[in-house]
Amino acid sequence: MLSEIAFYGALETGLIYGLVAFGIYISFRVLDFPDLTVDGSFPLGAAVAAVLIIAGWNPWLATGMAVLAGMAAGAVTAILNVKLNILNLLASILTMIALYSVNLRIMGRPNLALLTEETVLTPWYNIEFLEYHQVSVVLFAIVAIISLILLWRFMKSETGLAMRATGANARMARAQGIATGGMIIFGVALSNGLVGLAGALFAQSQGAADVTMGVGVIVIGLASLIGGEAVITPSTVMRALVACVIGAIIYRLAIAFALNADVLGLQAQDLNLITAVLVTLAIVLPGVRTNLSNRLSRKKA
Amino acid sequence: MARKTLRTLLGASLLAAASLVQAEDTRVVAITQIVEHPALDSAHQGVKDELAEHGYIDGENLRLMHESAQGNSAIASQIARKFVGESPDVIVAIATPSAQTVAAAARKIPVVFSAVTDPVAAKLVKSWEAPGANITGVSDMLPIEKHIDLLQRVMPNAKKIGTVYNPGEANAVALIELLEERLNARGLKLIKGAATKTSEVLGAARSLVGKADAIYLTTDNTVISAAEAVVSVGERSNIPVFAADTATVSRGAVAALGFDYYKHGRQTGAMVVRILEGAETATMPAETMEELDLFVNPAAGERMGLTLSEDLIKDAKEVVNSDK
Numbered sequence: 001m002l003s004e005i006a007f008y009g010a011l012e013t014g015l016i017y018g019l020v021a022f023g024i025y026i027s028f029r030v031l032d033f034p035d036l037t038v039d040g041s042f043p044l045g046a047a048v049a050a051v052l053i054i055a056g057w058n059p060w061l062a063t064g065m066a067v068l069a070g071m072a073a074g075a076v077t078a079i080l081n082v083k084l085n086i087l088n089l090l091a092s093i094l095t096m097i098a099l100y101s102v103n104l105r106i107m108g109r110p111n112l113a114l115l116t117e118e119t120v121l122t123p124w125y126n127i128e129f130l131e132y133h134q135v136s137v138v139l140f141a142i143v144a145i146i147s148l149i150l151l152w153r154f155m156k157s158e159t160g161l162a163m164r165a166t167g168a169n170a171r172m173a174r175a176q177g178i179a180t181g182g183m184i185i186f187g188v189a190l191s192n193g194l195v196g197l198a199g200a201l202f203a204q205s206q207g208a209a210d211v212t213m214g215v216g217v218i219v220i221g222l223a224s225l226i227g228g229e230a231v232i233t234p235s236t237v238m239r240a241l242v243a244c245v246i247g248a249i250i251y252r253l254a255i256a257f258a259l260n261a262d263v264l265g266l267q268a269q270d271l272n273l274i275t276a277v278l279v280t281l282a283i284v285l286p287g288v289r290t291n292l293s294n295r296l297s298r299k300k301a
Numbered sequence: 302m303a304r305k306t307l308r309t310l311l312g313a314s315l316l317a318a319a320s321l322v323q324a325e326d327t328r329v330v331a332i333t334q335i336v337e338h339p340a341l342d343s344a345h346q347g348v349k350d351e352l353a354e355h356g357y358i359d360g361e362n363l364r365l366m367h368e369s370a371q372g373n374s375a376i377a378s379q380i381a382r383k384f385v386g387e388s389p390d391v392i393v394a395i396a397t398p399s400a401q402t403v404a405a406a407a408r409k410i411p412v413v414f415s416a417v418t419d420p421v422a423a424k425l426v427k428s429w430e431a432p433g434a435n436i437t438g439v440s441d442m443l444p445i446e447k448h449i450d451l452l453q454r455v456m457p458n459a460k461k462i463g464t465v466y467n468p469g470e471a472n473a474v475a476l477i478e479l480l481e482e483r484l485n486a487r488g489l490k491l492i493k494g495a496a497t498k499t500s501e502v503l504g505a506a507r508s509l510v511g512k513a514d515a516i517y518l519t520t521d522n523t524v525i526s527a528a529e530a531v532v533s534v535g536e537r538s539n540i541p542v543f544a545a546d547t548a549t550v551s552r553g554a555v556a557a558l559g560f561d562y563y564k565h566g567r568q569t570g571a572m573v574v575r576i577l578e579g580a581e582t583a584t585m586p587a588e589t590m591e592e593l594d595l596f597v598n599p600a601a602g603e604r605m606g607l608t609l610s611e612d613l614i615k616d617a618k619e620v621v622n623s624d625k
Contacts, residue, residue: 002386009382009406013375109471111397113424115404132408133382206378207405208423210398213374220375255376259368259383272371 002256008133010256012205014249015140016198020221021228021244022151023194027074028225029240030155031167031187036092036218037077040099041070041192043214045199047103050112050209059120063200070196071189073099078188082181096214103211110211119204136205143201147194148241155237163187195221223279224248230285254278328357328577329364329389333380333403335396336372340562344395344415347566348573355574364389374398381406391573394438397423404436411582414438415569416562418472420587429587437585439569443476443519443545444558444589445483451558451595452543453487455613456515463492463513463540465505465531467523476519502527506534516542518549528552532601539606550596551621555607560590568592594618 002010020038027035045066052062073095080091104110124135154160165173166183173180195217203209228247234240258274332348334341345367352363359365366384370377381402384392392412394400400414404425417423417440426432452459462484466473481491492513494505502524509516516535518524524531525546532553535542544550547559568588576582597617602609614620 003383005386005406006379006383007386009379009386012382013378017375104469104471109475111401111423113401113422115401115424133385133406202375202378205405206374206402208398208401210374210401212372212398216373220373252375252379255379256383259380 002260005133006256006260007253008137010252011249012136012140013202014224014252015137015144015245016202016205017220017224017248017252018144018245019147019194019198019201020217021224021248022147022241023191023198024218024221024225025240025244026151026187026191026194028222029167029234030164031184031191033078033081033167033184033188034089034092035074035077035188035191036089037073037095037099037188037192038195038218038221039214039216040096040103041073041195041214042199042202042217043103043209043211044073044099044106045070045196046203046209046213047106047112047199047211048196049200050114050203051106053114053117053119053204054112059118059122059204063120063197063204066196066200067193068196070199071193073196074189074192075185077192078185082184099214100211107209107211112209113207114204114209115207120201121204140201140205143197144245147197148245152238152241159183159186219275219279220251221248223275224251226279226283227251251278326362327364328362329366329387330357330391330393330573330577331366331384331387331389332368332393332395333377333384333399334367334369334394335374335377335399337369341395341416343561343563344566344569347563347568348393348415348570349566351567351570352573355570357574357577370399374402377402378406385410391576393569393573400425400436400438407435409435411576412436412438413569413572413576413582415566416441418442419475422475426587431584432587433583435582437572437582437587439565439572439588439590441560441562441565442589444560444593445476445480447558447593448517448543448545449483449487449489451556452515452517455543455556455607455609456541459489459514461490461492461513463494463509463516464518465494465496465502465509465516465524466519466521467497468495469497470521470523473519473521473523476521480517480519496523496527499523499527503530503534506531510534510538510540513540516540518542518544518554520545525549528554536601536604541602541605541607547594547596547619550598550601550619553601554598555602555605555609556595556597556613556617558593558595560593564592565590596621598622 027033048069049062049066052065053059077092077095080086081088121135124139162178163183166180170180224247225244227250228243231246232239232243234243334345357363368380370380377399385406392403392410394403394412395415397417400417403412412435415438420426420440425436466477484491492509494508496502496505528549532542541555544554544557547557550557595617596619597609597614598621599609600622
């Protein structure tokens with residue numbers, strides 16, 4: 001069964017990936033832009049934060065720079081798409097592979113350790129009523145809630161509405177006088193800024209930034225997004241955002257259980273298969289539910 | 302229905318907070334590995350075999366846990382939390398990313414790392430000699446000093462040592478810097494040829510002709526992929542080529558003093574055993590590989606104008622005679 005530390009660990013990683021899911025919600029759901037940049041912007045955020053923290057910056061300031069770096073990466077992808085007419089998926093792949101080299105350049109080597117550095121978490125360890133393994137959960141929950149509220153308010157603002165219109169129907173949006181290209185650039189930048197934030201926080205809680213950190217971030221972010229939507233119907237922006245966080249946490253709890261499921265005969269090497277099954281189920285389940293309710297309501301009628 | 306599932310899930314995880322109760326004479330060792338990969342897998346096997354040899358048998362008086370993160374750092378983090386939560390006697394962490402995530406999660410549990418090249422740079426230990434906390438282990442850093450010893454044993458008059466390396470490979474650059482420092486300390490000079498791609502290795506090797514008395518290759522991935530190019534230059538210009546890994550000897554290098562990752566795992570396992578028997582991690586120096594295997598290739602030596610001495614060949618674990 002799950003120990004207390006494993007449980008808090010799942011919450012912590014879930015909250016970080018909740019931020020990734022926010023990012024993927026903006027690109028994938030709001031803008032309908034399949035964006036693989038995240039596999040590069042996640043370690044980019046980690047790299048920028050790590051380098052600046054080691055250089056003696058305030059960790060929050062370093063984290064802020066990581067957000068800006070992520071936004072720049074997202075903007076590059078969107079500009080490749082909007083200005084140079086490169087297919088969105090391809091544009092994001094180009095940025096992603098370029099970021100691998102960029103991240104190596106930023107860090108100077110493949111792995112930068114933060115284990116003994118002052119991070120955003122360090123001051124919290126002195127708080128008396130918090131256990132060591134609870135600190136990151138509390139802090140990341142605060143960050144996730146603030147991000148959620150800011151995003152929610154943004155999505156309801158005029159710019160947010162224009163962005164949603166761009167994703168829903170670009171031609172109609174243009175007819176209404178919305179500069180859709182600018183909206184896509186801003187949206188994808190915002191999305192990757194959130195992913196950069198997640199990368200920066202992850203590196204600080206893990207004690208290191210590593211160039212290989214981004215592998216599979218897009219799949220896990222998507223799994224969290226879709227899984228969350230399966231649990232909470234995303235009928236409003238608020239519900240959709242809450243679904244992102246809940247989905248990310250459920251995904252992490254599922255992994256934690258899978259790691260403990262010796263009883264079921266599951267082993268470490270089965271994890272990738274489990275992920276694929278979870279994502280498939282999460283994609284299929286809402287459809288099944290709609291079909292079922294359709295059939296039920298038809299029967300009633 | 303979905304909300305009910307969620308509630309059950311959360312409830313179950315809260316209930317699970319109670320940790321497992323262990324039988325008193327059962328020791329628990331947890332092994333976490335960043336990814337499955339032949340070298341890392343043999344290290345894992347080595348740890349298991351060494352434990353078994355010292356009477357720690359999985360399922361009898363030992364509970365051995367093993368998880369691989371399959372290259373995913375978020376899963377590595379969860380594996381670390383899982384292991385810390387079960388408070389085993391020792392956590393073994395294979396490769397740098399795994400070791401760092403365990404270090405971030407474990408406060409008091411002894412951690413032994415394996416296949417970490419530079420534990421000081423990775424901030425796992427304060428210094429090689431005195432780790433200072435709950436972490437120590439075995440590094441797979443090249444035994445550069447012993448390699449230079451071998452080079453000097455074979456070619457006592459060599460003064461200028463050439464090498465080919467990829468300036469874009471972080472590990473390679475770190476090794477080259479170390480090599481230069483150690484060579485300089487002995488009054489030897491390092492002549493560098495840079496190759497950023499395998500196709501540039503031949504040109505870089507040629508640039509050493511007339512400048513170097515011998516060539517030594519580290520474990521630089523780019524260069525080792527094209528080791529034959531360096532060997533061909535060595536044969537044509539009578540510059541003996543030495544390597545850091547034994548596999549390159551059968552590809553035409555004269556000699557190498559290398560280690561295999563299975564033995565690396567055995568050495569890691571030996572540290573685990575000492576901790577299980579009461580040793581303190583804080584005072585256990587981080588180790589490098591002790592058991593090295595000498596591979597020689599006398600035929601390759603002849604082609605590079607070098608006759609290997611009888612006693613060197615006698616010392617070799619393996620004598621390769623590659624003929625072309």
